[in-house]
Amino acid sequence: MALDMPFENIILPRRAFLTGVGAAALAAGLPRVVLADAPTDKRFVVIILRGAMDGLNVVPPYGDKDYAALRAQIAIAKPGETDGAFDLNGFFGLHPALAEIAPWYKEGALLPIHAVASPYRDRSHFDGQDVLENGTLSARDTESGWLNRALTAMGGSDRRIGLAVGQSIPLVLRGPTPVASWAPTHMPEANDSFLTLVQAVYQGDQRLSAALADGIRATAAADHAIGTDNTPIASAGMVDDGKPAPYRGQEALAEAAGKMLADPNGPRIAAFDAQGWDTHAAQGGAKGRLAQALGGLQASLVALRRSLGPAWKDTVVLMATEFGRTAHVNGTNGTDHGTGTVTLLAGGAVAGGKVAGQWPGLADGQLYQSRDLMPTTDLRAVMKTVLAEHMGVPRDRLDGFVFPNSSDARTLKGIVAA
Amino acid sequence: MLDLKAASIAANRFGLGAKPGELDAIAKDPRAWLSRQLVAETVAGTASWPAQLTGFLKAQHERKADIDAFKEFRKAMQQDFRAAAAKRTLDAANSPTPFRERLVQFWSNHFTVSVQRPVVVPTAVGFENEAIRPNIFGNFRDMLKTVAAHPAMLLYLDNIKSIGPNSGAGLKNKHGLNENLAREMMELHTVGVDGGYTQTDVTELAKILTGWSIANAQEPNSGQFRYRPFVHEPGDKTVMGKTYREAGQNEAITAMNDLAARPATARHIATKLARHFVADDPPKAAVDALARTYMETDGDLRAVTMTLIGLPQIWAEPQTKIKTPNELVISACRSFGITDVQAGEMLLMGLRQMEQAPFTAPSPAGWPDTADSWISPEAMMTRVEWAMAVGQKLEGQADARDIAKATIQPVASQNTLFHIDHAPSAAEALALLIASPEFQRR
Numbered sequence: 022m023a024l025d026m027p028f029e030n031i032i033l034p035r036r037a038f039l040t041g042v043g044a045a046a047l048a049a050g051l052p053r054v055v056l057a058d059a060p061t062d063k064r065f066v067v068i069i070l071r072g073a074m075d076g077l078n079v080v081p082p083y084g085d086k087d088y089a090a091l092r093a094q095i096a097i098a099k100p101g102e103t104d105g106a107f108d109l110n111g112f113f114g115l116h117p118a119l120a121e122i123a124p125w126y127k128e129g130a131l132l133p134i135h136a137v138a139s140p141y142r143d144r145s146h147f148d149g150q151d152v153l154e155n156g157t158l159s160a161r162d163t164e165s166g167w168l169n170r171a172l173t174a175m176g177g178s179d180r181r182i183g184l185a186v187g188q189s190i191p192l193v194l195r196g197p198t199p200v201a202s203w204a205p206t207h208m209p210e211a212n213d214s215f216l217t218l219v220q221a222v223y224q225g226d227q228r229l230s231a232a233l234a235d236g237i238r239a240t241a242a243a244d245h246a247i248g249t250d251n252t253p254i255a256s257a258g259m260v261d262d263g264k265p266a267p268y269r270g271q272e273a274l275a276e277a278a279g280k281m282l283a284d285p286n287g288p289r290i291a292a293f294d295a296q297g298w299d300t301h302a303a304q305g306g307a308k309g310r311l312a313q314a315l316g317g318l319q320a321s322l323v324a325l326r327r328s329l330g331p332a333w334k335d336t337v338v339l340m341a342t343e344f345g346r347t348a349h350v351n352g353t354n355g356t357d358h359g360t361g362t363v364t365l366l367a368g369g370a371v372a373g374g375k376v377a378g379q380w381p382g383l384a385d386g387q388l389y390q391s392r393d394l395m396p397t398t399d400l401r402a403v404m405k406t407v408l409a410e411h412m413g414v415p416r417d418r419l420d421g422f423v424f425p426n427s428s429d430a431r432t433l434k435g436i437v438a439a
Numbered sequence: 440m441l442d443l444k445a446a447s448i449a450a451n452r453f454g455l456g457a458k459p460g461e462l463d464a465i466a467k468d469p470r471a472w473l474s475r476q477l478v479a480e481t482v483a484g485t486a487s488w489p490a491q492l493t494g495f496l497k498a499q500h501e502r503k504a505d506i507d508a509f510k511e512f513r514k515a516m517q518q519d520f521r522a523a524a525a526k527r528t529l530d531a532a533n534s535p536t537p538f539r540e541r542l543v544q545f546w547s548n549h550f551t552v553s554v555q556r557p558v559v560v561p562t563a564v565g566f567e568n569e570a571i572r573p574n575i576f577g578n579f580r581d582m583l584k585t586v587a588a589h590p591a592m593l594l595y596l597d598n599i600k601s602i603g604p605n606s607g608a609g610l611k612n613k614h615g616l617n618e619n620l621a622r623e624m625m626e627l628h629t630v631g632v633d634g635g636y637t638q639t640d641v642t643e644l645a646k647i648l649t650g651w652s653i654a655n656a657q658e659p660n661s662g663q664f665r666y667r668p669f670v671h672e673p674g675d676k677t678v679m680g681k682t683y684r685e686a687g688q689n690e691a692i693t694a695m696n697d698l699a700a701r702p703a704t705a706r707h708i709a710t711k712l713a714r715h716f717v718a719d720d721p722p723k724a725a726v727d728a729l730a731r732t733y734m735e736t737d738g739d740l741r742a743v744t745m746t747l748i749g750l751p752q753i754w755a756e757p758q759t760k761i762k763t764p765n766e767l768v769i770s771a772c773r774s775f776g777i778t779d780v781q782a783g784e785m786l787l788m789g790l791r792q793m794e795q796a797p798f799t800a801p802s803p804a805g806w807p808d809t810a811d812s813w814i815s816p817e818a819m820m821t822r823v824e825w826a827m828a829v830g831q832k833l834e835g836q837a838d839a840r841d842i843a844k845a846t847i848q849p850v851a852s853q854n855t856l857f858h859i860d861h862a863p864s865a866a867e868a869l870a871l872l873i874a875s876p877e878f879q880r881r
Contacts, residue, residue, distance in 0.1 A: 071802075144622070144641075145632050147804055160632075190815045202817040208792060208824040215867055219823055219874050222858050226876035228761070228814060233823065235816035296801070301619045302597050352615025353600035358622070390638070 060175045060182070063335050063370065063411050064282045065290045066325065067168060069191060070318070070342035071150060072298035075356050076363030077348065077394060078311055079119075080133040080376065084112035087383035093350050095306045104307035109133070113376045118312040121319050125367060132366040132373035132436055134403055136381050138344060138396030144358035146299070149343030154193035156401065156424045167401075167423050168292060169196030171408050174418035177289070181242050184288035186278045194292050201239035201288060203277065242288075243281055271295055275321035279328025282336070290412075295321060298342060302353035309354070322367060334369035337411050337437060339404065345394050348383055361394030364403055370411055370438045377436055399430035406432040443849035445469040448757050451881040452716060453748070454537035456770025459845040473748050476536040477741055479576045491516060491561035492590055492653075492662035500656035516561055520554065523564040524797040525780045525787055528765075532772035532783075539575070542744065544765070545715055547571045549708075550586045550628060551805035552595040554798050559595050563798040566591035579708065579738035580699035583628060584692060587620070588664045590653045596620035596803065603649040603672025616672075621645035623803045629698040631707035640679050646672040647683060647690045705733035711808070712743070717752045718759045719809040725752045757850045758880040761810040764793030766881065767822070771829060771873055774846045775837055785832040789825045793818065823874050830870025839868035847877035 081097040082088050083106055089096045097116060098105040106114025107123040113135065115123050125131040141152035141160070148160035156167025172183045173196070183200035185191060194200050211219075216237060223230035274293050281287045297314035304311045318340070326333050345362025361381070366373065381387050381395035389395040401424045408414040408423065409432055420428045446466035450457040453473055457465075465472045495516060502509035531540040547567045554560050570589040574582035586592050593599050601617035602609045609615060621644035626632045650671035654661050666688040676683050676690065681697060683690045698704060709729035713721030732739075732746040747753070762770065768789045777783040790796045800806050807813070839859050843851065855875045862868035872878060 144638060145626050146802065147626075148632055185815065185817075187817075189812055189818060195811070202815045204817045204821070208821070208828050211820070211824045211827045214863070215827055215870065216823065218858060218862065218867065218871060219826075222855050222871055222875050224854060225852055228810065229819065229876050229879065232814045232816050232819035236820035236823075239816050240820060301617050302600050351617060352602045352604070352609065352613075353597060353617045355617070357616075357618050 060177050061289055061413050063289065064332055065407060065412055066278065066336065066338040067193060067292040068338060068340045069193065069294050070298050070340055071294055071296050073146065073344050073346055073358055074298040074342035074362055075300060075304065075311060075346040076135065079116050079315065080135060080363045081106050081114050082112060082380065083114050085383050091348050091383055095304055095350050095354055097306055109376055116315055117307045118315040119319055122322055126374055129374040130367060130369055130371055132371045133376050134364045134398060135376055135378040136361045136394055136397040137364040137378060137400050137403065138361045139400040141344065144344065146343060151192065153341060153343045154191060158426055165196030166193035167404060168193045168290060169198050170423045171414050172198040172290065174414045174423055175412060182289050184281060184291040186274045186291055186293040191292055191294060199235060201235065201242060203239050203243045271317050272320040272324045276324040276328045279325040283329050283332045300355045301357060302355040304355040336368040337370050337407050338367040339407060340365040341400060347392055348388050348394055359393035360389045361396035364400060366436060372435050372438045401427050402430040402433055405430060406436055410437040442466055442469065444757060445754060447849040448754060449473055452753060452760065453541065455531055455541055455766065456773040457846045458773050462845065462849065470748055473538050474745065476539045477576055477744055479573055495561045496656040496661050520560045520563065527564060527797055528769055528787060529772060529778065529780065529783060532769050533778055542575045543567065543572050546575050546582065548805040549711065551800045551803050552591045553800045555801065556595055559591055562591035576741040576744065579740055580696050583695050583699050587695060588651065590662055590664065593651060593653055596623055598648055599652045601645060601649050602670045603646055606649065606670050606672055608670040616645045618642060618645045621648055627804055630701050630703035634703035634707065636679055643676040643678045644694060646676050647694050650688060651691055699738050702734060705730040709733060712747060714808050716747055717750065722752050725750050758877065760881050761814055762879055762881050763806060763813055764790060764795040767879065774842055775833060786829055792825055793821050826873035827870045829873055830866040833869050834866040837869060839872045843872050847875065851877045
């Protein structure tokens with residue numbers, strides 16, 4: 022199938038081979054997807070790390086004199102030692118569970134930014150995630166997310182420019198600009214004649230009819246990008262092998278997102294979640310819950326890069342979490358809710374190969390509230406930089422509209438490839 | 440006079456969907472039908488759940504010696520869990536007191552435990568039946584305390600691992616606090632995130648809760664609640680301005696009584712109830728009325744539920760809420776008279792496909808309760824696909840027109856009934872009924 026073919030010629034049902042519905046059956050009165058010129062060829066993927074990722078062990082400052090003592094038995098060993106970190110710059114290392122993407126750093130496709138936090142300063146996951154996603158100064162301030170407002174500012178009113186991967190649309194992508202959403206299905210596809218009937222029944226129900234129309238469009242677009250070979254993917258919440266459930270399916274979602282983003286007529290911006298970061302207990306050092314969660318994230322990144330293919334060079338992936346974790350190890354081999362943490366950028370369009378940000382130190386007087394890594398970079402500054410320099414969002418729209426009251430959070434230099 | 444619209448609200452908004460024949464019976468007196476259900480009950484046969492945990496702890500303890508036995512046990516335990524979770528759905532679908540079941544599930548979601556943490560698998564279903572079900576018409580503070588003492592919650596939110604830094608165990612092993620239960624108890628279970636507490640209050644409440652634990656594999660009553668003085672943080676603690684003198688196990692009881700009595704808790708719970716029963720964006724008058732009853736009766740949940748039944752906002756307009764996948768599946772099982780797992784397999788699979796399998800909530804905050812969270816374009820497609828699969832499965836077993844009459848008729852549009860009537864096949868007629876706005880809403 023030629024990738025540059027307009028959508029209207031190739032609407033395919035998901036898994037046509039299962040339902041036996043051929044192209045002839047598609048003549049029914051479905052809305053056809055009309056191509057609009059995408060405002061950019063750059064790709065931007067946001068992965069929300071829900072649960073508060075521990076930046077101090079993901080990019081451990083092994084060169085800081087206080088690090089090993091604070092982290093005690095869960096400290097990541099120095100490079101060269103058993104289970105030691107991968108050295109980044111003689112001061113920071115990379116968690117040993119990230120072996121597969123460690124070479125990306127040398128290649129310039131991985132950029133950690135340390136001691137980052139959103140404006141949120143309390144320690145509730147839910148409010149923290151709300152602020153991370155709504156792009157304002159406080160939780161429940163607005164019903165729309167900064168990524169949705171960025172789409173508006175880009176003029177990306179075509180609903181296919183933004184894509185939520187998973188069953189629900191995360192707040193970061195919710196808002197007035199319509200976006201597509203996609204998730205793998207386990208059921209036979211509803212055929213077009215039935216969908217037409219359902220549309221007729223939904224006439225009087227604005228909410229359901231809008232969701233259905235968007236769903237039909239997104240399905241067509243996804244089929245176009247990833248084909249109809251929709252191998253069933255384990256769903257969240259299954260508990261058959263004792264492995265933590267959150268990582269199952271994550272990799273497959275990333276793979277599919279990459280395929281759709283790679284499509285020249287596909288979305289430019291995608292968002293999905295990665296879970297498993299709330300390591301109150303058994304966080305461990307080189308092994309443990311954090312290592313497991315990183316393994317899941319790494320598998321997603323590798324799948325994303327593979328499926329993006331040549332589009333990887335035009336891609337920035339932002340991995341952000343609601344806040345960091347306490348500098349001290351707690352009583353249960355874990356860490357509790359904190360403040361500053363690391364933010365990771367990956368992709369061919371990243372100016373990686375260095376650790377950005379200002380290191381505040383870990384001595385008693387340097388910690389935030391004597392407890393957490395002191396934030397020195399506003400997460401919104403990272404987001405604004407990627408949106409401005411990579412996605413071409415007009416700067417005058419970033420301060421007031423995409424991120425209200427954010428003029429203090431100035432864009433950063435040298436994190437996106439020129 | 441029969442009021443079928445009110446009956447529809449009683450059956451769907453308060454209940455779990457109409458069973459054939461039920462609407463007419465409810466219509467005689469919808470409010471009485473609801474208030475008759477406000478009698479708490481216990482469920483027989485939950486005794487096996489503590490035993491499950493005991494067995495699990497033993498197998499886990501001995502897994503170095505016998506890893507195969509541990510794996511076998513875990514596998515069997517997961518099968519048991521799935522069977523119990525399926526039974527839970529079907530029991531709700533067949534319950535003669537569906538309003539009561541909805542309340543059980545509401546409170547179970549308020550106090551979420553989730554098998555996303557595998558350690559919760561042996562106790563999740565038992566938790567609902569033991570800590571929630573007997574307390575839904577009692578006093579909120581009693582439910583709170585029962586929940587906090589239940590092994591499922593102590594395991595899920597890590598309290599069994601929390602150790603007072605100055606306790607005997609803390610001084611010996613340099614172990615420390617785990618704030619997880621304390622934080623969620625304030626943020627999610629009682630006063631809510633705007634309830635006026637600080638990080639210090641969380642830490643102090645965590646200290647108060649140290650020692651609330653379970654007996655391990657080698658101790659008597661393994662798997663059951665056990666207070667451990669050796670890990671309890673000694674000394675006075677201050678939470679939200681009130682100082683608690685050192686009192687061991689009883690400190691937490693006093694602190695929970697105080698949290699339950701706070702106006703912020705009343706408000707938090709009233710808001711969640713109103714969101715669940717009235718509308719996604721709950722009207723202030725409804726929240727006020729519920730919070731007032733809560734405060735006036737010192738947290739009497741039967742009284743609060745009576746206020747709920749009487750809220751004029753609930754009866755003003757049908758179909759304001761979109762069903763969650765869980766509600767959708769239960770109501771479909773109810774409408775089609777599905778009573779056993781084998782017959783209901785196709786329907787029950789919808790819980791996983793629509794990503795709301797029982798006891799798998801993604802976080803301690805539980806399942807969301809607004810349409811925004813459940814009606815994405817993708818989720819809408821999944822609902823329609825599921826409706827179609829169910830229609831094909833039930834073709835020949837039920838007549839869509841009869842079921843429509845018995846379920847959605849009082850609120851159905853002419854358009855919906857017309858399309859069900861004129862569907863090209865019996866399977867599509869059934870699928871359209873399930874997919875219809877009137878069936879997707881409550």
